[in-house]
Amino acid sequence: MSRYKILPKLPVPALSDTLDRFLTAMKPLTTQTQHSQLIKSTNSFSKREGVYLQNRLLTFAEETDNWASRVWVDTRYLSNRDSLLFTNGKTTLKTRLKWSTHKEMLLAISQHLFSMVRLMETIRDERLPQEMIGRVPQSMSQYIRLVGGYRVPKPKIDTQVFSPHSKHIIVMYAGRIYRMPVYNPADGNKSLSVEEMYQLLSQVMSSSSEETQSHAPVSLLTALDRDSWSSAREQLIQDSSINASSLREIETSLFGLCIDECTNGDDRDSVKRVTFGDIRLDCKNYNRWHGLGLQTIFTKDGLEVFFSEHSMIDGILTGFYCTIPKIDSSTTDKLFQFKSAVKVKQLIWEISPRTHKQIKLAKSKLNIWYKDYDYFDGDFTEFGRDLFKNYGVYYHGFIQLAIQLAYYKLYNQLTASYQTVSMRSFREGRLEHPITVSEDMKTFVESMTTSSQSDRERWRLMLRATNTYKLLLSETSGGHVFVKHLQALRYLAEKENLSVDLFHNSHFELFIEPKLAISSIYSTLPLSANYPLFNGHFVGLHPKSDSIYIFITTITSRSPKTSFQLYTEIVSTLSVLRDLMETEGCIE
Template identity: 25%
Template sequence: MAEAHSAVAFSFQVTHEGVDVNVNHDALKAVWDSGVHSWKKRLGKAKNKIKAGTYPGSPSSWLFVTVTVLSLRLAEVDPSFGLVGLLQRHIPGLNSETTGLYMGCLIYSTLLWLGIILFLKYTLKLLLMYHGWMYEGRGKISIQTKAWLLLVRMFGGRKPMLNSYQASLPKLVLPSVKDTINRYLLSIKPIMDDEKFNHLSKLAVDFEKGLGKKLQRYLLVKSWWATNYVTDWWEEYVYLRGRSPIMVNSNYYGVDAVLVHPTKIPAARAANVTYVMLQYRRDLDREELNPILLNKTIPLCSAQYERQFNTTRIPGIEGDRLMHLKDSKHVAVYHKGRFFKVYIHFKGRHLMPNELEKSFQKILDDESLPVDGEEHIPALTGGDRVPWAKARTEFFSKGKNKASLDAIEKAAFFISFDDEAQDFIMGDQKSFDGFAGAMLHGNGYNRWFDKSFTLVVLPNGRIGFNAEHSWADAPIMAHLWEYAVTDEYDVLGYTEDGHTKGDLTVSTPNPIRLEWDLPDPCKQVIENSLQVTKQLVDDVDLRLLMHDAFGKGLMKKCKTSPDAFIQMALQLAYYRTAGKFSLTYESSMTRLFREGRTETVRPCTMESCTFVRAMEDSNKTREETLVLFKKATERHQMGYRDAMTGKGIDRHMFCLYVVSKYLEIEDPFLTQVLSEPWTLSTSQTPHTQTDKLDLIKYPDRIAGGGGFGPVADDGYGVSYIIAGENYLFFHVSCKRSCPTTSSAKFTDAICKALADIKDLCLDTKPVQ
């Protein structure tokens, strides 16, 4: 009851002597501090909006323009060409000579300043619409692109904040139906026989001449009206409307740095990483994070960062929704089947790492048992969405269940302290696979899969994360992860015995155990969801491969893109294991455009298939095969560039399909396009997005990247990371229930394909 008593600011009772009021000064001070903190954040956000709104200019430049105009006017030089005088004559109240002069100059200066700001902003926007630089080979920059880069740097401003470039980013271009269909047919031809391809081509022609024109008109209106014609529908229909489990099927994961293990004390590791993440969140709120700039010049959209913290996916019957709070002063923690609320803000400041370590250690030392059914509650977030939505409404909408659920859903993020240790043991493949599996799904009930991300802390101090996918894509979490695993070591550090640094000087709030009252029908729903998650976990065949034979350094010697090199190896490996080619998905970003997310690159091309067949054809000379390899990689790079610059295939087709559904029109061509399975789904995890991770100075800090579950029942999910000059990591997933797939078999095929292509490039003399 002490906690309940201290939660109210004052109490009163009426007696025969009058009203007796008891004031809790600590509670009132907490209320005051909370209000001050909230207003500071509001003022800070308003200030940032003004700065971003005037970028690439600055608010202070208004004063410079005003002083310059007034000085020239007082020196009897009229920079306004008579406009100041016109303002004096026609605006009431400016008739006085002195007052009118000053006010006229002020109004004119403000208008002039706004005009300059708009000119700079829209000139930069116009410049950023140019994408010719992407199509030029490395080291072969045209005079046109050099001039463009110079202009972007001139108009790009100085010291940008996170969202400074947002208003200057161009809208995503809407391709023509004809161009998209032509690219689609070219991409599908390698995996179809002539009869099927001819039938599909006829459907495509009919669609282009008929329904396609009608659907395109709706999309054209949306592209004019909306900031991005794809993103909102992509988020809603691909992610939030999905009714199947998001565990394995949607959520993705990231793993710890492989070669560095800074401490074996879980409470200390969690404390330092949590503190760094909170500092990152503070910088995010203040927009003090540096925006990602390609070639240190071209900005990427920063819109996805907004919902990184304080965000939860809320289940619904027909579709989910994202709940995002402006702030949260606690994290939710799960350990041995129990939930805790841990305050991260106390007396107007964030708790320091040593204070957080103390709070986390209290949870780890707590020997209380979970109440009946409590341990498996998180399985609700990993199972089917509809039962979870119904259970949330029926059993978690009032009383202590609602209060506890609110504490989880309104937390900054979720932390899970696992019971089972995982580690990277060199030479032990099972240890790598086990680590990846722990991050992807855990035991099926020790992650809150609805949170924007769960920080996973293992008993030996190793860490990883599991992230919900709808709010943002992997590069956003990779950005945070680089900060976390770098600053926890470089900036904060640990004592010699592995604890956080610093001395405890004040007492901090104790963790609050969350309470539950779970009736038998609720326990049954939890148990049903648990059975679903267990089946998913048991069916995942996951392998994390650390490839140390060579990395990016050798690929550069082959004079090709490392990504294209790897994609050709994946095509070769798949053909060798499956005996055929398949529709292949590779994710690329479209953040060169405002609110851009992803587009699909289709690596299985006519050129890649010709190369793969040549590798398996003993009658082909190595010289001929090398020529075909170069053509295949060049075609792949062209496809990647097209996807990044708004000339992709799949997002346009997806939006046309959505419009057809709104119009309740069934089209055989669109149905065919959208029903094709991605048997091989691939993605590259970005590395060293920031200057935090210096692999030249600290080569042992390579990160293992992350991965995702298989997309198709009979296919593979492959995520890879090019970690420095000498390492590659592959996360390969498939389903155990499929008799034709094996993650072990496929990773072995990848290794052989990489080695074979390396030998082809380095041991073959190019044809002159």
């Protein structure tokens, strides 16, 4: 992490280059007439507002470590008013943990907490090993934001606060929230042992089972849209100083731990349940606090899930979770006899009638959203990455072609889509999301939907399209961030209340907010992730040597096709393209 300062700053692309790339990206997605209109709007922008905004961006870039990351966090996350259920990623460990007793479960979670605290210390003290790609150091700045990070709801745009030296975590169980120390102030603020954490978790579980009075699931409010939650939070503070104190404990915690009841379903249903939290029994057992930098969820039947606040860290860094030591649930008699000197504290609330109405509203919305949330996953086992070692086809380009062809079969059209590209070789680097549809990709897709093309010609078109895609990703990783560039120019225009015709064009909106997002996760663990788009599909991939794990999320009320329908088409298309490659491809 100490090598961060030597990383170069991300350059600002030339305005003419970005506008050319914008028009190239939009050509396969527009008619000839629409594209001609876009050219006129773009030319007008380049001669008028574009020059002024480009100069403003150059100044802004001088004042910040990474202009693109700053704009991305503000525009995509902090100013996004949607519920965090729909704007945050969730990473699920699909392998269920093994324990046979209540004690074994608590021990396993205690060991996890102990490892998490140590990992937080390692990140905070900048002792995390420097990540490299080849000989190029990668920016490590995102990790530190997980340590005591919290996203505070505010009107119009949220803020981030950080408590990296926090001495406590938040534990959520049976709809109640507890402050749990992870350091002992009577012992020089030494971190608690596994045995002490076990005892504190036992206190949480016993306290919840003994508590008989009704409680208001205040955490439901955090699932509302950001403006509604901001208003409800202010109301809580006005209602009572007790509420203000409870909020302070949550917002300054190191991270969150949620313990859920059994998911009672197959893994696919479990992913949906842990995403939303337990909304059964009138949501009384809701165990989520959206906005925490990091939350770990354990279900009693052994599923482990990580929620990370997307404004803090990108989903591409989910390999971070693999650094947490493996959980061992072996037990000892000594453990159960140990007595801790520190105690947990249940956070309490004084709820006004107005806040009760907001909680009731949140319950209603959660139930609607739950029905609207469509998730499907499955293992494609016919081939994996190893197949491509013998063919001159770029693997990621091949997958992109398959997904676009599948989308075309479903909707009879192509759509703007993006593929995440790491920009961490630059200071404060995060991701770029280049629009990956090209004229070559369009030509190939159309060749696969007509009978006039030979397989030999289709193979030639496939190679051209995948090479074009590879070149795009290579140029992007080198700093040609044309999507972020246009986002930054619009961001500065909005800050100065400058109306720009180009930015109000419907096709520009399609460019900025694609209907198809594609992301890959690389891990030795069986991970899945979901990141729903309000107006389209999120396709996640976990490529393995001999298979591809595919997971898709969709908001059904905003999309005419389901996740299962898209999954079915993708699987079918992968097989078709594999056959084409093996029949016509040249073995090298």
